[in-house]
Amino acid sequence: MIPFLSLKDVTALHGEEIQEAVAKVVAGGWYLQGEQNALFEKHYADYIGTEFCVGCANGLDALIWIFRAYIELGVMKRGDEVIVPANTYIATILAITENGLKPVLVEPRLDTLEIDDAKIEEAITDRTRAIAIVHLYGRNAYTEKIGELCRKYGLKLIEDNAQAHGCRVPDGRKTGSIGDAAGHSFYPGKNLGALGDGGAVTTNDPALAEAVRALANYGSQKKYVFKYTGRNSRLDEIQAAVLDVKLKYLEADNANRRAIAAYYYDNIQSPLVYLPERLPDAQNVYHLFPVFSPKRDALQAWLKNNGVGTLIHYPIPPHKQECYKEYAHYSLPITEKIAAEELSIPIGPCIKEEEAAEVVSIINGFRG
């Protein structure tokens, strides 16, 4: 049996060090807003290449706080538009609508799976305030063209880096450092995952960092003094300590993902299965390894019957969800094709080449 992802094995990779770090926090008696947060924030900002990192409760909140902070700072207002890829995980879009902003859905490219930069300009109006790019599947989504459009129209560039810790854009900078602000998730299954929920915002903008930090702490900058109507959305000390341990091994973990991905790219050969464009290694941290098939459901059943776990990312696109009925009439054929044909096969920091070989031989034996 090859599971899609065994979190137990992922944690066991650095099990002792994680246990020690947790035990130290437990014994120390300080559980929120302490030195573990300060240390992790510093290390993660250094790793990503930004001046500031602000920890918060989860990745969705990180994105919510970025837009909310821009509203509080007078950069955006309710009713303004944000361009976003139509095929993202719903959290990116929830963060926009939660703030009374309007998501403008733009199709991805079928070969890259990322927002199609040739379709962005036609979506820009005089209400547009930002482009939110999502480094989906661990792939770099940034292009020079996107940067140019942001400069030309005076738009903020927001990155959803939930799936791409350690990924780089073509000029070598890390994703999460190239936009005006980035939201990161440390959900357990992400490349850098906590043992529970966690998230962070990275930015080089001191005013934004300060507003996000206040918003995630009841709207307060000073104890019992409230500047904004915020919420309690903090990263706890135990999670920060776990993340600080795991951050040291992120590059090695990503290297294993890349080795497995290379094996898949070199060996999957089936007339019924196609793969997305192969990026240079630096530009993909392979959070997921998506394969595509017009017979996707049969392929998933075939893999399951042969002991291989898979998941679909994502089976129903945001515009077809009940919560976004107002978008149901949109024609987004590429997004819908991805939802109908995508299948994510096992990849992660502990999967071995023998297991990848087994997955490949089962896929290559698929007859539809």
Ligand SMILES: *Cc1c(COP(=O)(O)O)cnc(C)c1O
């Ligand atoms: C996981 C994820 C989020 C949300 O992160 P949580 O920590 O689960 O709230 C946002 N965007 C994308 C693309 C994600 O994959």
